[in-house]
Amino acid sequence: MQLHWHRRDLRASDNRGLATAAEAAEGEGGVVPVFVFDDGVLAHAGAARVRFMLDALARLRERYRERGSDLVVARGDPAEEIPRLAAEYDAERVVWNQDYSGLARTRDAAVRRALDDASVARESVHDAIHHEPGSITTNAGDPYSVYTYFWKKWRDREKADPYPAPEADSLADVTGGDLPDIGDLGFEQPTADVPEAGTEAARERLSSFCEDAIYRYDEDRDYPERDATSRLSTDLKWGTIGIREVYEATEEAAESADGEEADSVEEFQSQLAWREFYAHVLYFNPEVVTENYKSYENGIEWREDEEGLTAWKAGETGYPIVDAGMRQLREEAYMHNRMRMLVASFLTKDLLLDWREGYAHFREYLADHDTANDNGGWQWAASTGTDAQPYFRVFNPTTQGERYDPDATYIKEYVPELRDASAEEIHSWNELSPTERESAAPDYYDPIVDHAERREMAISMFEDARGDDEDD
């Protein structure tokens, strides 16, 4: 018998670890699929993510039950639970897919030691990304810190095909326990609408995206009201769909495309490569979870501003596009990418608050929170990360709103106080007089900062951090 330990791979198909275990277990008692609720991991979770995870586990369990097996669940420290389950099922080997975050690697090292002590064989394989950390490097063998070079090598590298789902006769005939309720795990039901979980729902998102939107992705992806992106981030975070299956669908879409449409498919693939780039960054620099990737001569003097932080979190900054993004996060446990860039810029460059404050808030609310991508995105916006936005390029939230939501459709969807205001009023909100604001949208907020002033302050904050004055 073999044990497959599911973690962030809540699917049966295109699962390399499971396929590896199934191959060895065929005719040898089959694979026992297990999942351990780990309080160490739950301590960093948010309600929306836990909801999605529980729903995905329920779907996965159905899949196993349809094939005469079951998902065995346990709760506790995996370093105790995994050897215990291996002993209970008399498993010869435990297999799992690697997770690249520092916390997961520390946990996995403890599980490895415990299995070695119990004389149970174990194998961990690369699955979550196409090209494992260390496989795409500079010619000198170092990890890339510039995305463009990484992308070129990533694009040209051959990709593996999806792994087959295990046949029913390679799964063990076992009976799993009940799944806990969200309350049992210490979380309230999320107030946000969480996307439907499971491989079937992920496949539907993928196929409907590849039918049409993928060909317009390059042109439309920055416009939040166009619904032009795949919405696969939560599936990729939880592994309800495999990356090889996603990539294969994009390659099939590319076959019937040329010119701009083919470029658009490639643009989408390059976002998948960003995900892998950040996974590599995190793998080689686990400290980025709490520290700046870039070092500064004097350190950055972030401000403290409880009121500003509270207004930002609530979507009450008086900058319509920023507030729409922050409210989308609360309503959907998701935010459009351009809005993530914008609200992150607003927190760090307009409120001059530490990116770690924003990262913690995103981690609490996003269903797709992924340490590598979330951290990469925050450090990009804060100009502290790998291949980050230069510190002197500060997004103007007013012109960004005008450009990417010209009719204010997205803003009005999430900020009901602005529904009766015209797009023109919304896009000049910070320039209107108090009387004009009162008449356009009496319940909406005054801008909490002056963007032009804060932009100057942000630039000098970074120049001080860089020690630029001292060099003059």
Ligand SMILES: Cc1cc2nc3c(=O)[nH]c(=O)nc-3n(C[C@H](O)[C@H](O)[C@H](O)COP(=O)(O)OP(=O)(O)OC[C@H]3O[C@@H](n4cnc5c(N)ncnc54)[C@H](O)[C@@H]3O)c2cc1C
């Ligand atoms: C401040 C900030 C925080 C972010 N936090 C997260 C996070 O916690 N989890 C997360 O998955 N993404 C995060 N992103 C990246 C990006 O915003 C989301 O992946 C994207 O909005 C998800 O929507 P989608 O699936 O429709 O994306 P699509 O545009 O359809 O992209 C397809 C997939 O590519 C990957 N991807 C796309 N853009 C990026 C990117 N910039 N960096 C890394 N991977 C990318 C994702 O897996 C995504 O699902 C963050 C970006 C910023 C600026």
